[in-house]
Amino acid sequence: MTPTDWPSRPPGHLIWLHCPTHKGLISIAKIIERLEEGGTDITVVLTADTLPAEAPHPAFIMQPIEALTNPRTFVRHWQPDILIWLGGPLVPAYLTALDPFETKRIFLNASDENISRTPAGWFRTSRRSLFRRFDVVLATDAPSATRLRRYGTPPTNIENIGILDDPHPAPTVDETALGEIGEALKTRPVWLAFDPHVTEIKEILRAHKQASRGAHRLLLIVAQSDKDESCYADSGMHIAFESKGDPISDATQIFVTEGLDRKANWLRLSPITFIGGSLSEASRLDPFDPASLGSAIIHGPGTAPYGPKFERLASANASTQITQTQELPASVEDLLAANINAEQASRAWSVISEGAEIAKTMETTLTSLIANRSAA
Template sequence: MPTCATSSPTSTSCAKAPRPTPRPDPACPPHRSVLRRPVSTALSAPVAPTRARMATRAAPGAAPAMTADRPPEMPPRPAGALAWIHCPDPARRKAAEQLALRLLAQEEGLLSVLLTGPSDAPCTPAPGLFCQSEPPEGEDPSGFLDHWHPDALVWLSGYLRPTLLSGARQRAIPMLLAEAEDHALEEPRWRLRASLTRRLIPTFDAFCASTGNAARRLARLGADPEKLEITGPLQEGCGALPFDARLREDLATELTGRPIWLAAPVTAEEVDPILEAQRGMARLAHRVLLILSPADEAAHAAAARLLGDQGWRWCDWREGASPGEETQVLLAEPGTEMGLWYRVAPVCFLARSLVRGQPGTDPYPAAAHGAAILHGPHVRGHLAAYTRLAQAGGARSVRSADSLQQALGRLLSPDQAAAMASAAWQVATEGAETTDRVAGWVIARLEEKGVL
């Protein structure tokens, strides 16, 4: 039976409506792109795996192959093909993860990905993704390379490691230097070893430069022009989240003409200031609807309690209730149907950011769905992403319930909200074609080796 809070015995805020049972969405799954057309000889298009090859591979979820003499602190190497992505620059970690997820999605169950980088680099858990600290510089990498036995390598940015790359070349691992950056090819120590650098660069099989300056520097260092192209950076933002299209249409019909904003994922400490901002918004536009998506069960319970105690007209989505004309707040189920909410609400406040000590929320899923983004001041876990979005005009910081309400009030203007949303989308989708083509290069090399 749907539960609806009411402001009086005769006024209900929700209408019963049968709908599918909500299912949790993945945090940020990559979209399956069809951009497989190469524009130069540097990268070649992938070939779809055949049924015969699929039949000979280990089934998804099968136990990984064990390595009896693996070095300490290394998990067993998984069975089958393994692509290696090395990301020495922490600022590009998000792009590296998106490339890894794109590869895993394109060859689901047939391919694993090893992602290496600095020891303190974060790692987003995903099936088939293995995160490992880079081998210490100056040490023999043989144990690392022999344990993982990668089938292809994508090295990002620059900051080249001669010993590690030489070991990879000795093992005939196909190597691509992707999104090469001018500054990452300018390490002072390189000037003392120009001859070593010139011997190292040609060992790569292909080069993708982020800028023209980086391409020219690579050419001067010995990169074959036939293997070099300017592609720009990889994509940092993720693709679109899944959603129920029929449910989206039903909600759009029910909520036509109403201002809507989303707050997600809201912690228990943030519920009260967010409701305070909604109260101020209701004085500006009495039909405004807040979709409140809690971060967890504790936040859901706190929100339900405050909504009842403060006399809001609200409905609980997890109980099967849909918003009616008088509904002020829709309380969503924690961690579910974000693909739907991002499509329904043109403005999104990204929570886990109002209270000191909170890490913030990844802004790219909201940006990829074309939402105008507001956020609190505490976003240390995603600072680079928020900086990019703010510089482009796609995100704005607020510090309190009052400043949140003021920012929301300005975004009642459809033109302002659309301009912010467009800027955020441009940032989130930049580099998608480059990521597709690099993934295609990896898959083509694995197929040439006969491991995929």
């Protein structure tokens, strides 16, 4: 792509957003929308290693990475008021191209990993100069903030605020169906095994039997994609199979459903969720789904493909990880205690809502920089 292919620079404030991985892109689009609603005229030029299929907001002009082959030409054409570097390793050529201009530079999602991946040559010779170019650095954690200070970023320019990620939408609950199921359950305590692997069923049943000794009328809901019911044959417990039309009665100890499409209902009903597959292969559920609906989480070591989300929950002590099936009964018993359950669920909610606070900080930062630019 050559400069002749670029549209003219529009009037008003222009932000260059470099977002290599798209992480946080939707959140930035929502921030821009709120600024526009407040009367600010903004255009965002988005560059990324791979562009999204469509612009996340009408104010975005998407430019492929080839547009940055000559970064000085790119910057001269667009003359951005603000650069937002949203994650990923720094590219010195892009940053230094801004030097002749008065562009304010923000490093968002500045993590230890992204900092350390800046090209080695720059680290040896000019790293302090490179990091000093940022007017605002929003670090993901304390170790990252420490490294930024060590690499020359003025401490007054650094704020440790966490990770700006895209908001996690809570699964939609069918309130009518939820009310009907709730009527059948009445006040019974409940826990959920969501889409377990067949190799996990035996230990799930053992965990339920053990937990039931201390929790009167405890009900286990198993929402599964595997239609094999033979693994329940020798459980010695009263099992209702939704596929056979069995109702949930007072005698029912386990309710087996194939209703994965009603995921949100089961998660809302169950204060405890064991994430199936995580003890045998890989997680079959995004852990932010139960977290968004107030269900405390138990899982095994198989966290792919949601590894980063599990890590964020673990770092906040907002989930219970077990390493082997034999640990499941004790974990269920612990989380049946209302205070422990509520504390873990609350911490998980804080993790998934963290992005809202970070987005607010980012919005305030942009508002201030734009106001200062207008007054200059």
